[in-house]
Amino acid sequence: MSKDLEIGKKIKTIRKEKRLSQSKVVEKLIQKDINMSRETLSKIENNNRSISAIELKAISEVLNMEIGDFFDEEEPEDLVTFFRKRNFSKESLKEISKFQDMVRILLNHEKIYKGE
Template identity: 50%
Template sequence: MLTSEIIGGRIKDSREEKKISQQLMVDKLKDIGISMSRETLSKIENGNRTVSAVELKAICLVLSVDIDILLEDNEDDSLVTLFRQRNSNEDTIKGVETIQDMIMSFMNQKKIMNANNETKVEPLWRS
C-alpha cells in the first residue's frame, strides 16, 4: 500500500540521484510558484507530512520525474484486508480504513491531474 513514507522516500531518492540539495529544490519550486520551506520538504521526504497534488506535480517538474514513478503502487491487497487477517480490533480496522480512503483519494487526484494534462484547457477570461 502506498504511504506518505514511500512517496517521500521516492522524492528524496530522486532528488539525491539528481544531486540536488533540499535548499536548491525549494528554490526551484519557488521559481515555479510553489512556496515551501526546506523543513517542509524534509518532512515530506521523511513521511511526516503529506504532499498535495499541486506540490507533487511541481516536484516532478523540478526533478524531471514522471509522477507515475513516485505513485506506483506495487501491492494489490488493501490494508483493511491485511489488518482483518491479523485479527485486529474494529477500532484499528476503522482507522486503517480511513487512512486507506485518504490514500485512494490521493490516487484519484493523480488521475484527475493526468487527465487535465492531456486536455488543453482554455482560460475563462481573456486579457
Template identity: 75%
Template structure:
C-alpha cells in the same frame, strides 16, 4: 508502509540521485509558484507531513520525472524509469519504452503458451 511514506521516500531518492540539495529543490519550486521551506520538504521526505497534488506536480517538474514515477510499486522492473533517472534524451526514452512494451508482450505470450496465464 503507507503510500505517503513511499512518495516521500521516492522524492528523497530521486533528489539525491540528481545530486540536488533540499535547498536547491525549494529554490526551484518557487519558479513553479510553490512556496515551501527546506524544513517542509524534509518533513515530506520523512513522512512527517503529507504532500498536496500541486506540490507533488511541482516537485516532479523540478526533479525532471513523470509524476507517475512516485506511484510505481516496483521501479526496479521499469527500464524507462532506470534510463530516465540517468538523464537520457526523450527520443531514447521513447525507444526504450517501445522496447519494454515489446518485451512485456513477449513475456505475456510466453505465459499463455506455457499455460501460466493468470
C-alpha cells in the same frame, strides 16, 4: 505502508540521485510559485508531512520526472494465488497451475515468433 510515506522516500532518493540539495529543490519550487520551505521538504521526505497533488506535480517537474514514477504498479497476482484466496480445492489449484504454465509457454512462444 501509506502511499504518502512511499512518495516521500522516493522524492528523497530521486533528489539525492540527481545530486540536488533540499535548498536547490525549494528554490526551483519557488520559481514555480510553490511556496515551500526547506524544512517542509525535509518533513515530506522523512514522512512527517503529507504532500498535496499540486506540490507533487511541481516536485516532479523540478526533478524532471513523471508523476506516475512516484507510484508503484502493483504486481498482478498469479492465477493460483487468485483462486487459492477464494478457497478452491487443491485439485482445482493444480489444474489452474497447469493452465497458467501453458499460458506462460504460449506467451513466450509468441515473443519468440515476434522476435522480442
